[in-house]
Every structure is written in structure tokens, then in C-alpha cells.
Amino acid sequence: MSTLEGLHVIGEANFSDHGANRLGASALMQGLADGYFVLPYTIGNYLAKAELKKIDADTPECKATVKEVEDKINKLINVNGTKTPSYFHRKLGKLMWDKVGMARNEAGLKHALEEIPKIREEFWKDVKISGTGAEYNISLEKASRVADFLEFAEIMAYDALDRDESAGAHFREEHQTPDGEAKRNDDDYRYVAAWEYKGVGQRPELHKEQLEFENVKLAVRSYK
Amino acid sequence: MLGFLKSSILSKFVVAITGLLMVGFIIGHTLGNLLIYAGPEAINTYAVGLKDIGGVVWAMRIVLIISLILHVIATINLVRHNRKVAGNYKVTNHKAATFSSKFMAYAGLTILFFVLYHLAHFTFGVVDANAFSMEATLDNGRVVHDVYSMVVLGFRNVIVSLFYIIAVVFLGFHLKHGIHSMFQSLGIHGKKFTPMIQKVAALVSFVIVISLISIPISIMLGIVGGQV
Amino acid sequence: MNLKLHIWRQKNNKANGAFEQYAVSDISEDMSFLEMLDVLNEDLIVEGKDPVAFDHDCREGICGACSMTINGNPHGPEKATTACQLHMRKFKDGQEVYIEPFRNKSFPVIRDLVVNRSALDRIIESGGYISVKTGSAPDANDIAVAKSKADVAMDAAACIGCGACVAACPNGAAMLFTSAKLKHLNVLPQGQAEKKKRTLAMVDQMDKEGFGSCTNHYECEAACPKSISVEFISEMNFEYAKARATAYRD
Ligand code: HEM
Ligand code: SF4
Ligand code: FES
Numbered sequence: 001m002s003t004l005e006g007l008h009v010i011g012e013a014n015f016s017d018h019g020a021n022r023l024g025a026s027a028l029m030q031g032l033a034d035g036y037f038v039l040p041y042t043i044g045n046y047l048a049k050a051e052l053k054k055i056d057a058d059t060p061e062c063k064a065t066v067k068e069v070e071d072k073i074n075k076l077i078n079v080n081g082t083k084t085p086s087y088f089h090r091k092l093g094k095l096m097w098d099k100v101g102m103a104r105n106e107a108g109l110k111h112a113l114e115e116i117p118k119i120r121e122e123f124w125k126d127v128k129i130s131g132t133g134a135e136y137n138i139s140l141e142k143a144s145r146v147a148d149f150l151e152f153a154e155i156m157a158y159d160a161l162d163r164d165e166s167a168g169a170h171f172r173e174e175h176q177t178p179d180g181e182a183k184r185n186d187d188d189y190r191y192v193a194a195w196e197y198k199g200v201g202q203r204p205e206l207h208k209e210q211l212e213f214e215n216v217k218l219a220v221r222s223y224k
Numbered sequence: 225m226l227g228f229l230k231s232s233i234l235s236k237f238v239v240a241i242t243g244l245l246m247v248g249f250i251i252g253h254t255l256g257n258l259l260i261y262a263g264p265e266a267i268n269t270y271a272v273g274l275k276d277i278g279g280v281v282w283a284m285r286i287v288l289i290i291s292l293i294l295h296v297i298a299t300i301n302l303v304r305h306n307r308k309v310a311g312n313y314k315v316t317n318h319k320a321a322t323f324s325s326k327f328m329a330y331a332g333l334t335i336l337f338f339v340l341y342h343l344a345h346f347t348f349g350v351v352d353a354n355a356f357s358m359e360a361t362l363d364n365g366r367v368v369h370d371v372y373s374m375v376v377l378g379f380r381n382v383i384v385s386l387f388y389i390i391a392v393v394f395l396g397f398h399l400k401h402g403i404h405s406m407f408q409s410l411g412i413h414g415k416k417f418t419p420m421i422q423k424v425a426a427l428v429s430f431v432i433v434i435s436l437i438s439i440p441i442s443i444m445l446g447i448v449g450g451q452v
Numbered sequence: 453m454n455l456k457l458h459i460w461r462q463k464n465n466k467a468n469g470a471f472e473q474y475a476v477s478d479i480s481e482d483m484s485f486l487e488m489l490d491v492l493n494e495d496l497i498v499e500g501k502d503p504v505a506f507d508h509d510c511r512e513g514i515c516g517a518c519s520m521t522i523n524g525n526p527h528g529p530e531k532a533t534t535a536c537q538l539h540m541r542k543f544k545d546g547q548e549v550y551i552e553p554f555r556n557k558s559f560p561v562i563r564d565l566v567v568n569r570s571a572l573d574r575i576i577e578s579g580g581y582i583s584v585k586t587g588s589a590p591d592a593n594d595i596a597v598a599k600s601k602a603d604v605a606m607d608a609a610a611c612i613g614c615g616a617c618v619a620a621c622p623n624g625a626a627m628l629f630t631s632a633k634l635k636h637l638n639v640l641p642q643g644q645a646e647k648k649k650r651t652l653a654m655v656d657q658m659d660k661e662g663f664g665s666c667t668n669h670y671e672c673e674a675a676c677p678k679s680i681s682v683e684f685i686s687e688m689n690f691e692y693a694k695a696r697a698t699a700y701r702d
Contacts, residue, residue: 037592040584040589041586041587041588041589044586045586048586048587082498084494084497084498086490087494128497128500130500130501130502130503135463135464135563136563136566137505138493138503138505139493231655231659231696232625232627232655232658232659232663232664232665232666233655233688233689233692233693234693234696235665236665236666237689237693302623302664302665302667305664305665306622306623306624306664306665308557309557309558309623309662309663309664310555310622310624310664311556311557313521313552313555314458314471314550314552315521315524315550315552316524317524317529318622318671319525319671320670320673320674321622321669321670321671322669325667325668325669326622401668405667407686408668408685408686408689409666409689410686410690411687411690413682413683413686413687418683
């Protein structure tokens, strides 16, 4: 269970055994192992005892969220520009692939941090969505996702720039051994980074959760 | 008693079990009919023999009639519901369904009308009362209902024979799908068994069709019953 | 390659639908069928028209969302392949292609090619839970599962709940889906405790949703992107009849 009552982080989202990077097979194994061993003990156990009350749609929190979503939808529909949501998706995707991919470097990440807000700005000025918010609308759905990506991509770039070491799937080209292996910097970066969203275009705030190793010693993993 | 109609699977069970009973009957009936090739003596003896053990035959008839009624009620109910809910496509492109499987309801209805006519004709004699009241004398001197002549005279009528042949061919299609289908419906399925039973179903249906339609054809060609 | 598409357009569940014709050109044969539709939709949005709504998620054949009937075949002509995994090279240049939603009375159209397949979810839901010991983690080899049973359960669990079986069925039946979901748990030791209850509940829910009844055409098996076997339907028939026959004892 997370710090929120009833919200369990489990399966692919649980990273207790494998580190923070999710690579295909380790995520799959985590899902399988959690499904068999951890679920009955956690969610099953929670549900067996929980009193699940109906949630009222009239609470202020609920109303505020509905309004927030409605406002966002209206804003998107009203842009009425010339380019499709997919156009922005591709443009952002290409930038992320080139500059914030597995191998990244300081210059590239800084470039990405300049470009992402520009794409976002263009998106909010020139995206074109057909139809309305009152119907099943696939271009609106896609646009909402791209709008999210445009915010999340920026946090990813901030994090990649901030972590001045190579670790797992985060390969900073500046930090590698002579034969091209990732070089960690445990002294300065032995923490989990939790970024707090501060609003669109604002620099998110970094919270560090220090990692303590009591029983195992940190070592370099070699795939050779 | 008709509560099973509410359940798709129980309806399937009823269709399959009543189908199975009727298949048993059809096989027996076909074998009996083939006695016509052995001449008047054989088939008339067989017919009167059936009458003599009356009780059992009547019990079987009742079971068959109830089977037929339940079979018809269940299938009509299923087909009507299925037609209502199944998608109506502009383009259809069936990959697995066969002519027989798609023809079940039409074949079934034809058989139903045929069965009613057939009973009226040969069992109750309302079609041709004259032919129905003919009598024959067996070798042992007993005077019995002349089934042989009744059948021969009946099938000399081209229209009657044609209707019979069409109905029997439809029955063949119905059985080609039905004999395999009833096993699947009852839960008897296997990677080897199912392809095997599909072949057996085709073979049995084919033999039944050939056996049954050979009778009116032989009669019309004068191969059987020339002396009547 | 160029194609002439006839696509079912329907604004919502209450509106009447109709086919509309579209020409798409310069389609790469390496594209998937959905990518071809993406190309069409880009053009439609730029022209200020409503794009063709279709469902999709994973685009790798595992989520079961991409429901559409292509030239009379749910998920298209290719055997054991979802629409998202179907390549355009399977079509001929200049071919006419009819694209319709999955059609069934219990799959109301939401828009164009998108249908509501919640009826299938409700069937799963009616199956309920399996009993597990909560409160502590189970031991690794606590419950022995024979390899042969694990294999059958795995085959049944391959069902992605796409509904192609329902869409393909000339009777509008959902029996392949329901039987796969039943088999998946009924064959495992973990599924034994609630087996009878589950079998009755899921089949009854299937009937309640209004699905049709199987007459063994086997169109479902031919359309299923995961090649689920109609053997499961046969077993479900038997299990259900058995459960009904012995239900009075409980
Ligand atoms: C001598 C008469 C008949 C025989 C021997 C017979 C036999 C069968 C058999 C063995 C099945 C397959 C059962 C199953 O799959 O569960 C079947 C199915 C069916 N029968 Fe008949 N039947 C006869 C008469 C009729 C009649 C009179 C009708 C129609 C009114 C009819 C309509 C159907 C239909 C629609 C099915 C489809 C169900 C299915 O494919 O499973 N049958 N029949
Ligand atoms: S049985 Fe096959 S066709 Fe039916 S829902 Fe499952 S995967 Fe789809
Ligand atoms: S989009 Fe997931 S199976 Fe096709």
C-alpha cells in the first residue's frame, strides 16, 4: 500500500526488487511474482477487510475536478487551429527520441528543454480538433493525451539533466567507462528523485528520497 | 416443462437429445424400408410384425412425437432469438460454417412438413384411401395390410416422389451437420473425435439419403413393384 | 498502394448509420490496418471533418480493443491476427474494403466502428472471485498444478476478450468467450472451490445479456485472433448441465 489508504502500487509499478527502471522482462517477472505471492497478502487482504463506501459525486473535490476537466476540454476545442494532434505527437516524439532517448547528454537535454515549451505553445495555439466535447471524440482524446505528454516530457528532461551520472537505462554519454559501460556516481546520486509538479512551464521541485543500503553493498552490475 | 427454453445451453441439450432419438429412429426406419427390395412378403411381414408388438411400438411413437415437438419448439425458439441478436452485415465472409450448418432451419422446416405429409400418406392413409385399404395374403395365409403395394402405388406419382426425394436430401444435409453437432452440444468433443464424427456424420447421412431415395427411383423406373 | 474504403459511419447509438466512401492513396504495404486508418483520419481532421472513430490501445495484439469487421471478417482476413497486427500487404492495390463495426445486439455502437463491449465484462464480473488465503504470502509450491492442466489454462487465458467470436457468430452467441473464461479457472486447482457457482453465474449472465445460442458453425474459432478452440464450448455445455442438474443439492 502506498501512503494513500487503499492505493496499492503493485506488479509492474512496484519497484522493490529491480530498481527504478522498468525494462520489459523484469517488469513482467515482477507482475507474475506479485500476482502470485504479493496480491493475496496485500490487495486481497485489504479487500477482505475493507469497508468500501460509495463515493459521493457532490463533494467539493469531485466538483472541482469535473470543472477542471471541462475547462480543459473547452480550451482545447476552442483553439481551432490547423494542425492535428498527431502532428504534435510526432514532433514531440521525434525530439524525445533524439534528445531524451536511452543515450542522452547535457547539450541535447538542454536543447530539449528549450524546444518542448515551444512545441507546447504551438500546440495550444494551433491544434485542430474536430467535433465537440459532448460526444465520443477521438481527436479530442488524442489531443488530451498529447497535452499531458507535453507536460510530462519536460519533467523527464529535467530529471535526466539533473542526474549527472549514468544508471541503468539512463545513459549519460558524459559518464561512461572507456569500453562504453554506464558509470554511476553513488556518492552524489544515491536517491530516488520525486519531482513535484508546480504548474505548466514552471520548473518542478526536486524531492530526494535517500536510498539506504544496510544488508547489501552497492556494486557495479556487469552484463559481460 | 418448457423451462429449458430460457437457457441457451439447456435448449441445446434438448435439441441434441431429441435429435439423437430421431436419428436412431431414422436409421431403423431406413433399414426397415429397404426390405422393399426383398419383395412384398418380407416388408408386409415386417409391417404386421411391428403391429403385433403394438405396445412397444406405440411407446416408441409417443417418445418420437414428443421428441419431434420438443425439437421443433426448441429450435424455432433458438433460431428466432439468434436471428434477432446476430449482427447484420453488409459483407459476410464465412470461413467455417458449411452449407449444411447454415441450412439447418430450412431443412428442418421442410422435414417437418414432409413428416406431417408422410404420416398422413402412409400411416393414416388420408392421401389415397384406396391404396391404403389394399390387402395382401402372406405365405402363411394371413391377410394383412398391403404395405408393399401402397408404397409402390404412392411412389408411381411423380409429384409425391419428387417431394419425397427433396425432403430426404434436405434431411441428409440436416443430419450431416446435426449428427456431429449433437455430440459437440452434449459435451463430447476431442481433437481426434470431432473430425472423425464429422466424417461419420457425412457418411451416415449419405448412406441414408441414397438408401431412401433409391426406393421411389426404383419404383418409378419399374425396377421394383412391376407386378403391382 | 491505393484503396477504396467503404466505412460505416454512425454518429452515436441513436443515430442511423450508413456507409461512406473514402479513397486513400500512397499507403505503404508495411503499415498496419489501423495506421492506414490513421492516415485517413489525419486528412479528415485537416479537412474539418470528423475522423473515423475506432477503438485501439496496445496495437500489438494483446488488449483486444481494435474491434472492426473487415470485408466480412472480424479483425480482417488474416488467420489468428488482430486488426492492429494486420498488414496492408495482405490487400491488393485498388481493392475495395468494407469496414463495419462488430455487430451484435448486445454490442451497441458508440460511434462509427467503436462498440460497447461491456456485456463481456459483466459476464466476467458475474464469475466472482476465487478463494485465496489472505493475510500471509503463499508458499511457492503450495499448490501443485499438472503441466497438462497448466497448458490448457494458458491456452484458455490467451483470450483477450475482443469479442470477435461474437461478431463472427451467425447466431450472435458469446459462447467461445464465456467458455474460455470459464475454462481458464475451472481447470486449475485454484478454481475448484467456486467452480459450480461460477459456471452457473457466468452462463446465466451470458443469457441475460441476450447473446445468441451456439449451433456449431465454428465461425468463432475461425475468427478468434488467439485461436481459442470450440472444444471449450463443448465442455462448458457439459459443465453447465451438470451444475444445473446438481444445483438442488446446495
Ligand atoms: C426426423 C427429423 C429430425 C432429425 C433426425 C433431426 C436431427 C437433428 C440433430 C441431430 C440436430 C443436432 C442437435 C445439436 O446440435 O444439438 C438437429 C438440429 C436442428 N434441428 Fe433437427 N432433426 C429433425 C427434425 C427437425 C425439424 C422438423 C426441425 C424444424 C422445425 C429441425 C430443426 C433443427 C434445427 C434448426 C437445428 C439446429 C440446431 C443445431 O444445429 O444445433 N429439425 N436436428
Ligand atoms: S475467444 Fe477469441 S475472439 Fe472471442 S473474445 Fe476471446 S480472443 Fe476474442
Ligand atoms: S489494439 Fe490491442 S489488440 Fe489491437
